[in-house]
Amino acid sequence: MTPVEVNDGRLSDRMAALARVGRDPRGGVSRLAYGDADREARALVSAWMREAGLAVSVDAAGNIVGRREGADPAVPPLLCGSHVDSVPNGGDFDGPLGTLAAIEAAHTLLERGAAMRHPIEVVVWSNEEGGLCGSRAVSGQLPAFELNNVAAGGMTIADGIRAIGGDPGRIEQARRAPGSIAGYLELHIEQGRILEDAGVDIGVVLGIVAIHQWEVTISGETNHSGTTPMAQRHDALLAAAGFVELVHRVVTGEPGAQVGTVGRLEASPGAPNAIAGRVVCSLELRDLDAAVIGRLFRRIEAGARGIGDATATAFAFAPVMATVPAPSDPRLRRAIAEAARALGCTTRDLPSGAGHDAQCLAPLGPIGMIFVPSVGGVSHSPAEWSTPEAVRNGANVLLNALLAADRLLP
Amino acid sequence: MTPVEVNDGRLSDRMAALARVGRDPRGGVSRLAYGDADREARALVSAWMREAGLAVSVDAAGNIVGRREGADPAVPPLLCGSHVDSVPNGGDFDGPLGTLAAIEAAHTLLERGAAMRHPIEVVVWSNEEGGLCGSRAVSGQLPAFELNNVAAGGMTIADGIRAIGGDPGRIEQARRAPGSIAGYLELHIEQGRILEDAGVDIGVVLGIVAIHQWEVTISGETNHSGTTPMAQRHDALLAAAGFVELVHRVVTGEPGAQVGTVGRLEASPGAPNAIAGRVVCSLELRDLDAAVIGRLFRRIEAGARGIGDATATAFAFAPVMATVPAPSDPRLRRAIAEAARALGCTTRDLPSGAGHDAQCLAPLGPIGMIFVPSVGGVSHSPAEWSTPEAVRNGANVLLNALLAADRLLP
Numbered sequence: 001m002t003p004v005e006v007n008d009g010r011l012s013d014r015m016a017a018l019a020r021v022g023r024d025p026r027g028g029v030s031r032l033a034y035g036d037a038d039r040e041a042r043a044l045v046s047a048w049m050r051e052a053g054l055a056v057s058v059d060a061a062g063n064i065v066g067r068r069e070g071a072d073p074a075v076p077p078l079l080c081g082s083h084v085d086s087v088p089n090g091g092d093f094d095g096p097l098g099t100l101a102a103i104e105a106a107h108t109l110l111e112r113g114a115a116m117r118h119p120i121e122v123v124v125w126s127n128e129e130g131g132l133c134g135s136r137a138v139s140g141q142l143p144a145f146e147l148n149n150v151a152a153g154g155m156t157i158a159d160g161i162r163a164i165g166g167d168p169g170r171i172e173q174a175r176r177a178p179g180s181i182a183g184y185l186e187l188h189i190e191q192g193r194i195l196e197d198a199g200v201d202i203g204v205v206l207g208i209v210a211i212h213q214w215e216v217t218i219s220g221e222t223n224h225s226g227t228t229p230m231a232q233r234h235d236a237l238l239a240a241a242g243f244v245e246l247v248h249r250v251v252t253g254e255p256g257a258q259v260g261t262v263g264r265l266e267a268s269p270g271a272p273n274a275i276a277g278r279v280v281c282s283l284e285l286r287d288l289d290a291a292v293i294g295r296l297f298r299r300i301e302a303g304a305r306g307i308g309d310a311t312a313t314a315f316a317f318a319p320v321m322a323t324v325p326a327p328s329d330p331r332l333r334r335a336i337a338e339a340a341r342a343l344g345c346t347t348r349d350l351p352s353g354a355g356h357d358a359q360c361l362a363p364l365g366p367i368g369m370i371f372v373p374s375v376g377g378v379s380h381s382p383a384e385w386s387t388p389e390a391v392r393n394g395a396n397v398l399l400n401a402l403l404a405a406d407r408l409l410p
Numbered sequence: 411m412t413p414v415e416v417n418d419g420r421l422s423d424r425m426a427a428l429a430r431v432g433r434d435p436r437g438g439v440s441r442l443a444y445g446d447a448d449r450e451a452r453a454l455v456s457a458w459m460r461e462a463g464l465a466v467s468v469d470a471a472g473n474i475v476g477r478r479e480g481a482d483p484a485v486p487p488l489l490c491g492s493h494v495d496s497v498p499n500g501g502d503f504d505g506p507l508g509t510l511a512a513i514e515a516a517h518t519l520l521e522r523g524a525a526m527r528h529p530i531e532v533v534v535w536s537n538e539e540g541g542l543c544g545s546r547a548v549s550g551q552l553p554a555f556e557l558n559n560v561a562a563g564g565m566t567i568a569d570g571i572r573a574i575g576g577d578p579g580r581i582e583q584a585r586r587a588p589g590s591i592a593g594y595l596e597l598h599i600e601q602g603r604i605l606e607d608a609g610v611d612i613g614v615v616l617g618i619v620a621i622h623q624w625e626v627t628i629s630g631e632t633n634h635s636g637t638t639p640m641a642q643r644h645d646a647l648l649a650a651a652g653f654v655e656l657v658h659r660v661v662t663g664e665p666g667a668q669v670g671t672v673g674r675l676e677a678s679p680g681a682p683n684a685i686a687g688r689v690v691c692s693l694e695l696r697d698l699d700a701a702v703i704g705r706l707f708r709r710i711e712a713g714a715r716g717i718g719d720a721t722a723t724a725f726a727f728a729p730v731m732a733t734v735p736a737p738s739d740p741r742l743r744r745a746i747a748e749a750a751r752a753l754g755c756t757t758r759d760l761p762s763g764a765g766h767d768a769q770c771l772a773p774l775g776p777i778g779m780i781f782v783p784s785v786g787g788v789s790h791s792p793a794e795w796s797t798p799e800a801v802r803n804g805a806n807v808l809l810n811a812l813l814a815a816d817r818l819l820p
Contacts, residue, residue, distance in 0.1 A: 225673055226621070226696050227602030228787065229602070241652070263677070265675065270674045270675075275673060286635070379634065380634070
């Protein structure tokens, strides 16, 4: 089929207009969830949603839902969207691209008078950066106690949800049942530089990886650096060094896109003239396949035992978090790849190593995600940037993938 | 010659009495330099010095000097001593053993009517734990600006020196010229467990090691742990891990008593889901021979360049401190070893990896140090302990080495 195209001038104007909301004098944008700038951005995109012919409401979790009915009243809606809240001093693309491209797709469909079989719902998920709050509420993954947590902007999540028009006391009403959506599509910047390095236009996301984190405690013996011969030491930092290298060796020791990171490491007592008696560090493993994570972890654990024996120290692992992988739907992946091809864009399959609202929709129905290149792989920074071509490509692929999904999904 | 012996009942009674001064309810003793407990301890040992027939005075740096004239008015004095100040929650032996054994040796000589050729001076060095203040002042190594530094007890060093009867405005008067002492002997606990592990009674100290420290900065690139493939990382913590292992490998790669330590390590930003972009860590090398330290450092520097290349990071080394080694005098080492043998004690030569007042005396004349075993190598802790036999052995070796030094030193 001949691909349709969005009005990319309108899209880029709106990207620019949204980027002015919450502009931070220290750089980038600061639209912390629930705050003034977030609310201003939500009002702005709500207006654009109405221009796109969508009936706008806010659910109990504070998600903005813009809906247009489809031709078949018996089928569930097709969802697409992203978010408009940001990290402090964040960039102009993480969230806004997927949000405005979804509105633009709806607007284009309206203007073309295109008949869709499914109802379409453009969703702006609330408080994505604070831990996917809005999308987790929709899939029943937001435990009630979290409503009392204080969000980055300073108010509790409950107060924040109230401030954006939701109803935290009835948050269960935002929940959707498995099977109640025909599918979900999200366009996002890659936030890495796999696509840029490969010179590829469009990433077809295989899924959102599982993330497992542990806190690792290495116990040795603090002692005087001058009076303790090398052979008599129980140096927890030497053991930790072996551990960091072990993690790298195990994770890179087999083919695949898995990643493993030790990002936090604290050595005690932390003096130049004292042998470290204790190290606490993080271990994080990510992969699309939880079985891969399990296998890597068992190798790391076994290797750590060997390091402990060799350095006269002891390792202890405490699990901190474990998310489940959210694979994308093969039909939607095909739809995305075919839309890209029809538009003359090159594609590459890749996992999403970062979390996205889409992962919370996976238990409710088929999901698909489209990535466009991030220049230099930079994100969560004022330097976050994707080219105008990438923005146009992404929006056009989203529009055509939506049309394909409308045809192929039940 | 038949060895003479101290009154070890009196010595152990005094060790016990001194250990009650500054007893800390949280454990051990806290006799921070210049504070009430330090002053009480100084008054107590001054009284014992007078009982031992010594003429007691306090020099401008707050060192207590107890002197007995010798038979030959033309020769400089033989010094021996240690300190009575402690770290917070310190032990009963670090300082008190050498101080009270020196007083006991003088007392024994008085009681035996032993004629010494040299004047003898028992010295209680002020503020040893705060950085060898008293002994550095005596050798002209205490820069004037340090007088304004705040000592552990809360007062400035200048105020502290005043509080213990010194005169910081005239601190130069405490200075002694090279050649103005016949020699210096100090008994101390080992603070390590080389002697204990070897089952040896007496350590003949080869000298006090040189200490060189660097601050090492490793620059990589902070990035998202989920979206940055392993091959695209510039992981400063992975580089640091290689560095810590490199230091251990280089330092243990040749025979000798040299030690090398990375004790402090800070990784930034320090989050489980962020690749560390920057690590700052310490490097410390200690050896009796500064040339060994230089050679090890050059190997470490070269190895770090290789790690930087392999991990796409950069290493920078900034020197922090470099002390000179203070070798002991071979005649005094022999005198110590022979005294030990005559007393039926086994000996072993070893360097002192920790700093001691003796190192400040080395520029002024020949020094000798005697170590006795520390149980478990523990020091600077309430658990610091040396057996009554070790205390007696150490004091007897000190006494007989003093007698030998009186004969053999000019």
